[in-house]
Amino acid sequence: MAAAVTLGFVIGGLNALTPRVALSASVSSAVSASKHAVTTSTTKVGGKSYLRVQVTSKYGTSKKFTVKQRVCVKSACRTVTSALSIKAGRTAWQGIYLGTGTYKKSGVPSVSVTTPKPAPSASAPRPTATATIRVTETVTVTTVATVTATPTVTVTATPTATPTVTVTVTQAPGSEALCGAPTNSYGFTFCGTGNGVPAPAQNACDVFNCIASFDDGEGYLVMCNDQMVSLSGGIEGACSSHRGVLRTIYRTAA
Structure with a gap:
């Protein structure tokens, strides 16, 4: 069996x-x-x-x-x-x-x-390791610096623009006879048929806008390119500060 x-x-x-x-x-x-x-x-x-x-x-x-x-x-x-x-x-x-x-x-x-080794018993006490831990305290000191800021003021100058004065001459009725010159009772004209006006050219500044140095002029009456009037006509450098000479101003014959 x-x-x-x-x-x-x-x-x-x-x-x-x-x-x-x-x-x-x-x-x-x-x-x-x-x-x-x-x-x-x-x-x-x-x-x-x-x-x-x-x-x-x-x-x-x-x-x-x-x-x-x-x-x-x-x-x-x-x-x-x-x-x-x-x-x-x-x-x-x-x-x-x-x-x-x-x-x-x-x-x-x-x-x-x-013979196989027996498995460890679950109830068997396990050895307990005792560790001694020493704690060392470290103190960190942090220094805080106080910074006092001094404000700096920067002043930026803005350039002052020099205004450009544009003079517009409005012709009164009847100015065609003066070839475009302002109507006036002193005979000032832009027509070339008149006579040149030498210094001192009285009453010119009553009709026209004269330059600041008008009274220092020793030539004849001219109009600059900026519509200002000078008495330095015929002299080198006339109207040099006013973009040059535009035309000669005449006076009708009496």
């Missing part, structure tokens, strides 16, 4: 490893000891080879089994290692992929058994 159970387990394990695929080769070997049984075999499925390692533990506590099996394909050999942790009285197996081609075992497997 025990043999039948073991055979059924092996067949079922191989089928689980490669479901619905026929096995092309299977070679097994067993290593037994008083406390455990180890079986290894090579299997080829679909052109790929596997190593199956099965371990039955007879120990009363959990054990870790390390199984090393040498395998060869053609003339190349290597050692394959399998590690299984098995509870007391249980059986476990592991399938290891070897590669393509047909692998064969070489010799019997070597087995080492160790």
